[in-house]
Amino acid sequence: MPYKKVVLTRKNILRRDAYKCAYCGRSDLPLTIDHIIPKARGGSDSWDNLVCACTFCNNKKGDRTPEEANLDLISKPFQPCHIMFIKNVVGRLDENWKPYLYMS
Numbered sequence: 001m002p003y004k005k006v007v008l009t010r011k012n013i014l015r016r017d018a019y020k021c022a023y024c025g026r027s028d029l030p031l032t033i034d035h036i037i038p039k040a041r042g043g044s045d046s047w048d049n050l051v052c053a054c055t056f057c058n059n060k061k062g063d064r065t066p067e068e069a070n071l072d073l074i075s076k077p078f079q080p081c082h083i084m085f086i087k088n089v090v091g092r093l094d095e096n097w098k099p100y101l102y103m104s
Helices: 009-016 055-061 081-090 093-099
Strands: 031-035 048-056
Touching: 009 031, 031 055, 031 081, 048 055
Parallel strands: none
Antiparallel strands: 031 048
16 A cells, blocks of 8 residues: 555644644634744744644734743644544544554
8 A cells, every 4th residue: 555645734734633722622612723833933834833723722822832822732743644534534443454554
């Protein structure tokens, strides 16, 4: 099976973060995408610098780093693999398929 790269999109960032704010963990508020290191300070559009954030936390953080805004990240952002998204769509992964999906 050829290697599949997950494309960096808003929808995929929301999926990776399970539609929860990376700062407070809430999922019942409108969500946005936040740059951990703001673009104005040299932050990039990358898996390691983008997280899902509720509008309240994103406005509170503003154009600052999380440390400056006194916010903590609940989990560290990462580049997901396509297997993660297969698991999210299917729900439960059959144990017999794990060797074929490189998850052993």
